[in-house]
Amino acid sequence: MFFENLINRGSLPALVSTAAFTEERHRMIAENVANIGVPGYKTRQLDVKAFQSALGRALDRRGSDPRNPFVLEGNRQVRTNERGGLVVTPTQRPVENLLFHDGTNLSIERQMSDLAENAMMHELTNTLLRKKYDGLHKAIRGRS
Secondary structure (H helix, E strand, C coil): CHHHHHHCCCCHHHHHHHHHHHHHHHHHHHHHHHCCCCCCCCCEECCHHHHHHHHHHHHHHHCCCCCCCCCCCCCCCEEECCCCCEEECCEECCCCCCCCCCCCCCCHHHHHHHHHHHHHHHHHHHHHHHHHHHHHHHHHHCCC
8 A cells, every 4th residue: 555655646647647658659650650551541640639638637636645546537539447557549530631542641741740759758758757766766775
């Protein structure tokens, strides 16, 4: 119970959820790029703004009490399962005024831009997580 309260404090649950989201988003972008030559393929997306809104609401509901559960309320793309893990469901990206001759809506430039943005968010999240866990490790060992 003590360790559970310790790791559920502050921003740790939000950082863990963000790392899981960026990992799934990276997987989805890679799938989009892998299907670039498939006629009729429609790109999929995970809406970063919708995830960030759900994350903010979950943090507000939980408040500063680590005994309150950290739960991302379900929307079409993001929710928390019964074990507290993140579940994502990509949706089809709407056509952006362009449908290619083979019936796809895949823009490699857009995918590479999304990939770069996602990689930066993932790296930042992992850096913050590493610092949090390093701080916990030092506190447990009793060193500063």
